[in-house]
Amino acid sequence: MAVAVQRVTVLGAGSWGTAFAKVLADAGRDVTVWARRAEIAAEIRGEHTNAGYLPGVDLPPRLTATSDPAAALDGAEAVVLAVPSQSLRANLTSWTGLLPPSAILVSLAKGVELGTLKRMSEVISEISGVPDGGVVVVSGPNLAKEIAHGQPAAAVLACADHDRAVAVQQASSTSYFRPYTNTDVVGVELGGACKNVIALSCGMAAGMGFGTNTMATLITRGLAEMARLGTKLGADPLTFAGLAGLGDLVATCSSPLSRNRSFGERLGRGDTLEEAQRAAGGQVAEGVMSCSSIRELASSFGVDMPITDAMHRVCHEGIDPRRVGAELLGREQKHEWS
């Protein structure tokens, strides 16, 4: 039976960490956010805002914050990891001695680690000792700013241990946020990581002036390549038709709020990687790193991911987006599902 979770700690006070903390507080939970910067913790505590990440959003007064991880984690029944994927290992390693042993660990991060090629829940399991599949993974069409404004959305909570997923489902259900459970951790996590790369490609296409047919083509063929990788790694193909696959692809690939899409748009307009990074103002566009790790993961399993490969070539080999676009269209002709 699922345990009731009342006291939740969210580690990371960026866009999604803060918005998800608001969801939990709106669902009646006692939530403490850990912010890397003391001034952000003070702003959340004192003004009930986090204006740098979520302008115009009032946070519930029951949501509190600190920049001291030990104070944040004291007594937590669930711990939500809300830092960028490539920084998760270093952050979590610094927190390991502080994690309450029975706390349910929840991951918001969407990425595949460079070097190890591990999914985020695998990194968390390795460091925390929680068995593989025991971390609850949150994914779906969840643009932080929309959710922080109380706009309706659904999400998936994936965990091999159904009771843990249900505990987090109960702790995060509100009138505007509807989480579903799922046991396909591999599929849900890969969907979230891969769609960031496809969103980069859609942004790039928009930046080059292309329209809806091009977007729809990239979304659909992006879905095909992420499902190909996922099924090879043991995911349920149906997951990719759900919120963590198609749902998140549609949201991220079509919204101007997506940082990955916006990043790609700048590259498509001719910005360099450094210029696009400066414009992102320190916020993460996970696809820029994940295109390389996912490409390597796919290649090690003999899976073809041409759009992901193209994004790696633009971001890390300096190839012109127009050239990779032409190359994608000029690939060997084949059956849609081969």
Ligand SMILES: NC(=O)C1=CN([C@@H]2O[C@H](COP(=O)(O)OP(=O)(O)OC[C@H]3O[C@@H](n4cnc5c(N)ncnc54)[C@H](O)[C@@H]3O)[C@@H](O)[C@H]2O)C=CC1
């Ligand atoms: N923003 C969104 O709409 C959504 C984001 N996500 C995922 O959630 C994860 C967290 O994303 P956001 O909260 O949006 O990120 P963000 O860039 O807005 O905030 C990141 C937070 O982590 C902290 N941090 C700790 N160590 C860091 C480091 N080494 N480098 C950079 N920041 C560090 C930052 O201070 C900040 O509080 C990402 O994996 C992202 O893909 C998932 C769904 C929605």
Ligand SMILES: O=C(CO)COP(=O)(O)O
């Ligand atoms: O994951 C997201 C929406 O589900 C957020 O996408 P971005 O990181 O591109 O803003």
